[in-house]
Amino acid sequence: MNRFAASRRAAILMVVALLLLFTLPAALSVWNGWRLDEVGVSTEATVTDTNAVPKAKPTQFFVRYTLPADADPRRGAYIARVSESAWQDAKASETIEATYLDGKPGVNRVVGQVHSNFGLVMTVLGDLALLAMLALALKFRPARERQLVLLATADVVRARPGFAVEEHGSEHVVRGDVVKIGDGEIALHVGEGKEVRVVLGEYRNPVGYQQPAEVRGRRFTP
Incomplete structure (x- = not known):
């Protein structure tokens, strides 16, 4: 293998590695969401704080909560952005319904949780940019030297x-x-x-x- 071919292969491997690096978090998020739908366990979480950010347009609402000790022995504190109605209910009752994965309480979500598409959009744009780089690397590879x-x-x-x-x-x-x-x-x-x-x-x-x-x-x- 000559130096041009070796450099080209290294560039392709780097692009593939970056694609995996950019895509894995989004893929993991989708996977966890599917797992919560299929085998998630529902429970009542304790709301420890509620917060609204009026400076955001529209206003954003957040709840801080903990899962029951039998679900999460470490009693980790979690924060989620929720809809206004879910936020008002959580503030009034100091509880909110949550779904978690048995044995992995860190993978959880609450009723009314608002999911942002920003990360997914950035992942798609990043992947498209990397694929464009890969296409250019393949298109403009050095011409094969005649024997x-x-x-x-x-x-x-x-x-x-x-x-x-x-x-x-x-x-x-x-x-x-x-x-x-x-x-x-x-x-x-x-x-x-x-x-x-x-x-x-x-x-x-x-x-x-x-x-x-x-x-x-x-x-x-x-």
């Missing part, structure tokens, strides 16, 4: 291990490992995921598979 094809001008010879592609006038000298042996041609691996195809013509190849070799030849268009 070098040589017509041999001498017999293939054994060489020391190593990779090289050198141009000497009209000839190329190529050193690498033999990775393909075909009918009248071979292919040498010359590093960075690149291969050079060599058409032997009248010349011989005495070098075996996966052995280092050197070949001279002229650029050839099949």
